[in-house]
Amino acid sequence: MPRCPDRAGWLWCPAVRGVWAVCVLSAACSLSKPIPQARVRRGPAWTAPPSIVLALPAECISAQGDACTDAHRAAVDSAARMALEFVGYTLVDSQTVNVRLGERRELTRQTGAYGATTEQHEVEVKRVTWEEATLEERRAVIGELEADGILASAITMTMPDLVGDRTIEVRLTLSRAGDERVVWVSRCAVETGDGDLSTEQAIEHATRCALESATLVE
Amino acid sequence: MRARSIMLLALLLGVACSSVELLPDRVRVRTGPAAGTKTRKVVALPATCGALSTLAGSPSESTGNPLTSECAPPDVEGVDGSVRAALEFQGFQVIDSEQLNATSRERIEKIETSRSVSQGVRSPESWSREVERRGATFVEAPPSLQRSILQELGADGLLSTRIWIGAATGLSARRAVEVQVRLLHVPSGKLVWARRCTLEVGGLITDAVAMERAARCATRGATAR
Numbered sequence: 001m002p003r004c005p006d007r008a009g010w011l012w013c014p015a016v017r018g019v020w021a022v023c024v025l026s027a028a029c030s031l032s033k034p035i036p037q038a039r040v041r042r043g044p045a046w047t048a049p050p051s052i053v054l055a056l057p058a059e060c061i062s063a064q065g066d067a068c069t070d071a072h073r074a075a076v077d078s079a080a081r082m083a084l085e086f087v088g089y090t091l092v093d094s095q096t097v098n099v100r101l102g103e104r105r106e107l108t109r110q111t112g113a114y115g116a117t118t119e120q121h122e123v124e125v126k127r128v129t130w131e132e133a134t135l136e137e138r139r140a141v142i143g144e145l146e147a148d149g150i151l152a153s154a155i156t157m158t159m160p161d162l163v164g165d166r167t168i169e170v171r172l173t174l175s176r177a178g179d180e181r182v183v184w185v186s187r188c189a190v191e192t193g194d195g196d197l198s199t200e201q202a203i204e205h206a207t208r209c210a211l212e213s214a215t216l217v218e
Numbered sequence: 219m220r221a222r223s224i225m226l227l228a229l230l231l232g233v234a235c236s237s238v239e240l241l242p243d244r245v246r247v248r249t250g251p252a253a254g255t256k257t258r259k260v261v262a263l264p265a266t267c268g269a270l271s272t273l274a275g276s277p278s279e280s281t282g283n284p285l286t287s288e289c290a291p292p293d294v295e296g297v298d299g300s301v302r303a304a305l306e307f308q309g310f311q312v313i314d315s316e317q318l319n320a321t322s323r324e325r326i327e328k329i330e331t332s333r334s335v336s337q338g339v340r341s342p343e344s345w346s347r348e349v350e351r352r353g354a355t356f357v358e359a360p361p362s363l364q365r366s367i368l369q370e371l372g373a374d375g376l377l378s379t380r381i382w383i384g385a386a387t388g389l390s391a392r393r394a395v396e397v398q399v400r401l402l403h404v405p406s407g408k409l410v411w412a413r414r415c416t417l418e419v420g421g422l423i424t425d426a427v428a429m430e431r432a433a434r435c436a437t438r439g440a441t442a443r
Contacts (some may be wrong), residue, residue: 029390051405069271078268079381082398086412089401101320102358106351113344115409127358145362146407170290200270200385 024092036190036205038213039182043175050149050176052090053143054097054209057131062157065198067166072155075200076207080172083114083211092145094130097139102127148177155203165193170206172214186214240392241418250409257403257410259311261318261368262302264357269383271393273426284406289381293426297433301379301399304437313373315356320363323353337400338425368404375410376402379433383425392420397432399440412439 010016031069058076060068081091106120130138156169171187192202259265268290302312328348334341356367377399384394398414415435419428 027318035273064264072407075270075382078266078380081266082380082382082414083402086246086398086414088248088250090409092409096263096357098358098360100360101354101355101363103352104323104348104358108349109346111344111346112346114342125358141361200386201387204270204385 007195010121023097034191036188036209038186038188040184040186041095042184043139045176045179045181045183048176048183050089050147050174052092052145052147053084053149053153054094054130054145054147054177055084055091056153058153058155060155060157062155063159064157067157068155073199076153076155076170076203079204079207080151080211083215084151084174085153087215091151092147097130097145099128099133099141099188106160126158138150142177149176149183150177150180155206157199161212163193165196166199167191168199168202170203170205170210172210174214184214186210188213222348240334240420243432244415244416245435245438246416248412250411252403252406252408252410255374255403255406255410257268257375257401258309259313259371259373260305260355260377260401261313261315261371261373261404262298262305262377263306263315265298265301265378265379265381267294267297267381267383269381269425270385271383271391285423289383289429292326292427293429294381295425297379297381297429300396300430300433301377302327303439304375304434305440306436308441310375318356318367318371320354320356320359320367323351323355343387348420376404380390381429381432383429388420390420392418395425395428395432397429397436399433399436401440411440413437 055077058073058080060073062068072212077093081093083093103126105124105126107124109120109122128137130141133141151176152173154171156167156171158167160166165169167189168191169187169189171185173185174183175181176183188206190197190202190206190209192199197205199207226243269289302314306312316428328350329345331343331345333335333343356364359367370384380396380400381396382396382398384396386393394416395418396416398412400412401410402408403410413436415432417428417432417435419431
């Protein structure tokens with residue numbers, strides 16, 4: 001192993017040359033995240049958009065079991081419905097639609113002893129919503145609501161790579177209720193990673209990006 | 219001398235950090251095709267909420283990721299109360315859908331009192347009261363029954379509220395909080411107006427406080443016809 005000279009020329013001695021090579025090679029690798037890009041596709045029912053839309057709960061497609069939580073789904077649902085309602089659609093949440101008459105049981109328990117009072121309140125609701133309904137019941141509900149559109153949303157999370165980065169995509173699909181023909185589909189993917197965007201921030205960016213693209217083309 | 223230089227450097231860095239400043243409150247209003255129609259008697263549905271703000275320092279056991287908080291029911295009820303109170307003040311007659319019975323509800327009330335006497339000394343009386351109500355309200359009714367209730371009531375508006383809390387960024391947990399209130403004209407099913415307020419909050423402001431502020435901001439200026 002050749003030794004490095006003390007002063008002049010130490011920059012090019014074999015040991016330091018190796019460091020230079022690593023620097024040049026790593027500089028060539030792009031570490032920057034790709035810019036989120038929305039893709040919107042108009043479907044065959046584009047010319048006849050629905051007015052009353054039944055919004056289905058967001059589904060989550062993830063290779064890692066618990067990466068996607070109920071809160072993620074609820075947040076995408078809320079943001080999508082809010083934005084579409086604001087641009088003029090009448091949205092009906094499938095989670096709040098009752099297929100049959102439900103039942104509510106409210107229990108209030110008060111106890112008092114030695115001058116102190118405690119109160120406990122309990123609410124139990126039994127309902128059959130869209131998710132629990134049969135195909136026939138779902139068809140009947142759509143008819144009863146006079147809904148002519150269906151909004152479906154999905155969050156897709158890839159497996160994290162070696163440095164923990166993963167791609168999160170939010171996809172929104174508006175289709176007609178009668179013939180299931182697509183009005184528009186909008187999707188947007190955002191990359192997450194340690195020290196950069198968190199999963200929640202990436203979901204927010206992807207949702208906003210997919211929504212703005214969908215509502216801007218209206 | 220060195221301390222002064224460090225302080226100056228810290229000050230410069232602080233000034234350069236523009237993210238400390240929060241965006242001003244934004245209100246957006248959309249008037250719909252039923253904007254000119256009479257809507258005074260309004261049935262208010264419970265608010266729905268979605269949140270991406272994370273609970274700092276409580277990572278998930280399996281993934282190690284921070285847990286995402288869900289909207290707490292009392293906070294959502296607080297927004298409902300705030301929106302309804304504001305609209306009532308503006309001239310609307312607001313009916314809570316949770317208090318609107320779809321069927322007559324059964325009420326069972328049980329009161330128990332007890333007192334013990336030992337060696338001729340009476341202990342203070344202890345009591346318990348249990349009230350149970352069973353039945354269905356407007357919220358548990360299917361769409362056809364809801365429609366007939368609205369008709370019977372003579373309601374001309376249906377009010378819905380949506381809440382959204384964005385993901386927290388940075389040490390101050392800076393996040394966007396949105397509340398959207400929508401009024402539909404019941405007979406035609408058309409939009410009267412939709413009002414949305416977006417706030418950016420951070421620091422010590424909790425989700426509950428931000429939601430309440432956004433609700434007040436969204437309902438400002440909504441008057442009954």
